[in-house]
Amino acid sequence: MKGRVAVLKAYGGEFELREYPVPEVEAGAILVRLSRAGVCGSDLHIWRGEMKEIYGASPQDLTFGHEMCGRVDKLGAGVTTDSMGQPLREGDRVTYLYFFPCGRCPVCLHDEMGSCPRKARPNRVAGTPPYFNNAYGEYYYLRPGHFVFKIPDEISDDIATPTNCALSQVLYGLRRAGLRAGHAVVIQGAGGLGINAVAVARDMGADKIIVIDRLPERLELARAFGADHTLSATELPTADRRVEAVKELTGGFGADVVADLVGYPEVIPEGLRMLRGAAATSRWAASRPATSSATTPPPSSAATRGSWPPPTTPRGPSSSRSLSFGATSRDFPSSGSSPTCFPSSASPKASSRRTGCSARARRTRRSRARPSRCEPQRPWNWGRRFSAKALTPSW
Numbered sequence: 439m440k441g442r443v444a445v446l447k448a449y450g451g452e453f454e455l456r457e458y459p460v461p462e463v464e465a466g467a468i469l470v471r472l473s474r475a476g477v478c479g480s481d482l483h484i485w486r487g488e489m490k491e492i493y494g495a496s497p498q499d500l501t502f503g504h505e506m507c508g509r510v511d512k513l514g515a516g517v518t519t520d521s522m523g524q525p526l527r528e529g530d531r532v533t534y535l536y537f538f539p540c541g542r543c544p545v546c547l548h549d550e551m552g553s554c555p556r557k558a559r560p561n562r563v564a565g566t567p568p569y570f571n572n573a574y575g576e577y578y579y580l581r582p583g584h585f586v587f588k589i590p591d592e593i594s595d596d597i598a599t600p601t602n603c604a605l606s607q608v609l610y611g612l613r614r615a616g617l618r619a620g621h622a623v624v625i626q627g628a629g630g631l632g633i634n635a636v637a638v639a640r641d642m643g644a645d646k647i648i649v650i651d652r653l654p655e656r657l658e659l660a661r662a663f664g665a666d667h668t669l670s671a672t673e674l675p676t677a678d679r680r681v682e683a684v685k686e687l688t689g690g691f692g693a694d695v696v697a698d699l700v701g702y703p704e705v706i707p708e709g710l711r712m713l714r715g716a717a718a719t720s721r722w723a724a725s726r727p728a729t730s731s732a733t734t735p736p737p738s739s740a741a742t743r744g745s746w747p748p749p750t751t752p753r754g755p756s757s758s759r760s761l762s763f764g765a766t767s768r769d770f771p772s773s774g775s776s777p778t779c780f781p782s783s784a785s786p787k788a789s790s791r792r793t794g795c796s797a798r799a800r801r802t803r804r805s806r807a808r809p810s811r812c813e814p815q816r817p818w819n820w821g822r823r824f825s826a827k828a829l830t831p832s833w
């Protein structure tokens with residue numbers, strides 16, 4: 439039996455579909471037949487060639503994608519339950535972590551598995567056994583030592599797909615940042631992470647949620663997910679004016695938590711200025727920076743906690759909490775949709791459709807120094823109510 443994998447040959451180009459043999463399942467492993475995959479912001483960075491320091495000057499038969507869900511196709515010997523102890527059978531819908539912490543080092547023992555320096559990630563070069571190592575394919579080979587979670591019936595595939603990344607990241611970050619009931623929180627950036635953060639902050643009891651972005655449709659989406667106030671970075675074009683607006687909305691005191699979910703280092707000092715003066719109770723949650731230059735931590739004059747250094751991946755328990763959140767929260771306005779999903783059945787058309795993105799991206803690069811915000815419009819199916827433009831923070 440064979441299955442297909444989407445392979446990227448050139449940055450900004452189209453995917454090529456290749457067939458590989460579906461592997462035998464070793465003891466302790468699970469073969470998953472994928473039903474959905476998500477397009478994360480980092481996937482777009484990879485596709486655009488903005489992470490060449492990791493993936494090389496040109497992609498070497500690159501396979502990627504990490505947000506996904508599917509059905510158990512085959513259970514390896516000894517796997518009888520998911521990580522929460524629920525019975526697991528072939529045909530069950532599952533989601534899982536896409537990295538594999540060692541579970542033995544001091545970092546893991548401190549319950550910081552997302553930062554485990556020895557954690558393994560599947561190989562990204564196409565043709566490397568067991569072949570199905572990433573989300574953009576028909577199968578995923580979940581190696582032994584995994585964390586896997588059965589998806590409750592009430593959670594759709596669209597909602598379940600990004601729970602292992604976007605939703606887990608913001609759950610983890612806001613918890614680590616110490617967000618509590620009654621707090622005022624500023625969310626910088628209303629992309630996929632920012633929108634999830636709005637819903638999570640609402641669910642955690644935040645009293646005032648202020649969202650900043652440049653694009654009006656994203657701010658509208660943020661309001662639909664529970665934002666109390668939205669600030670347009672276009673109408674407030676300077677950091678001074680945005681800081682002033684946040685202070686005004688918080689009675690002159692500033693926010694208890696600021697979450698940088700933009701991914702560009704220039705917003706960090708601005709966010710610090712938005713924090714309440716009492717540094718001891720102020721918290722900072724940072725998203726993964728989009729550029730390698732963004733490795734400088736916030737100044738020590740402010741209390742910094744939570745996600746700095748940014749976790750490359752959330753810890754295991756966050757994924758199970760994400761599923762619980764997805765099942766119980768009323769803060770997702772559309773129960774059937776998620777900001778970052780497309781069905782795996784769309785992938786066979788990947789190499790036969792032009793996205794129109796490359797030419798637009800080149801034009802944009804000539805006119806602006808900033809990386810292009812161009813998104814591939816097809817073959818992704820973005821869900822019923824979310825436009826592609828609403829996915830990536832726009833600063």
Ligand SMILES: [Zn+2]
Pocket residue numbers: 478479480504505603604
């Ligand atoms: Zn992701």
Ligand SMILES: [Zn+2]
Pocket residue numbers: 539540541542543544545546554555556557
């Ligand atoms: Zn470890």
